Amino acid sequence: MIAILDYGMGNVRSVLNAFDRLDAPSRLTADPEDVRQADRVVIPGVGAFGDAMAALRASGLAQAVRDAAAAGRPVLGVCLGMQLLASRSTEFGEHEGLDLIPGTVSLLETAPGLRIPHVGWNDLEVTGDDPVLEGLGAEPTFYYVHSYEFRPQDPRAVTGVTDYGGPVTACVTSGNVSGVQFHPEKSGEDGLTLLRNFVTC
Secondary structure, eight states: OEEEEOSSSSOOHHHHHHHHHTTOOEEEEOOHHHHHHOSEEEEOOOSOHHHHHHHHHHHTHHHHHHHHHHTTOOEEEETHHHHTTSSEEOTTSOEEOOOSSOEEEEEOOOOTTOOSSEEEEEEOEEOSOOGGGTTOOSSOEEEEEESEEEEESSGGGEEEEEESSSEEEEEEEETTEEEESSOGGGSHHHHHHHHHHHHHO
16 A cells, blocks of 8 residues: 655645556555555655645654655655655755755756746656666656755765756655655656556565
8 A cells, every 4th residue: 555645735636646547556644654554655745845844743744754764665755745855954944854865955056047936847867776767768758846956965866857957856766765856646657657666666
């Protein structure tokens, strides 16, 4: 069973619907014990880092995710969920993250004339080994909505980048924990391929 965290940040039902399309058993949950017992865990999210971490801590889900990761369960962070994997964020102040992949989330730096937030379809360049990125082909394309970028402490944790006035972290991985800055559930066949990989990794 895939546990999809339901903690009040963003439209989590679209993530659930994507797994339903893959016939992958999954459910939305706000119960920490569901997360600890799940085969896999997905952290979705849209919104501010600090608010999201406050909600995860208050519900007990933050520790449950750490426990699941420590037990070797595959964990996938999506959009804001990827950023929450970091150690800290500077979005609207200083906030501690889940610290599953050491690094910092900070304001997206891009070329003059490019708007922030970065919204829309962009290609993905796979730059490292990551089981969720297998079989995507030469130029996979995904849908992004974000104003902040996750910069891992170890550059080898970056497994995919997109170009938005320069390279921007799009995918990260460390052991059984992965994250994607884009929305695979809104990214057509490439997105479904990525989620299918997560189901079987």
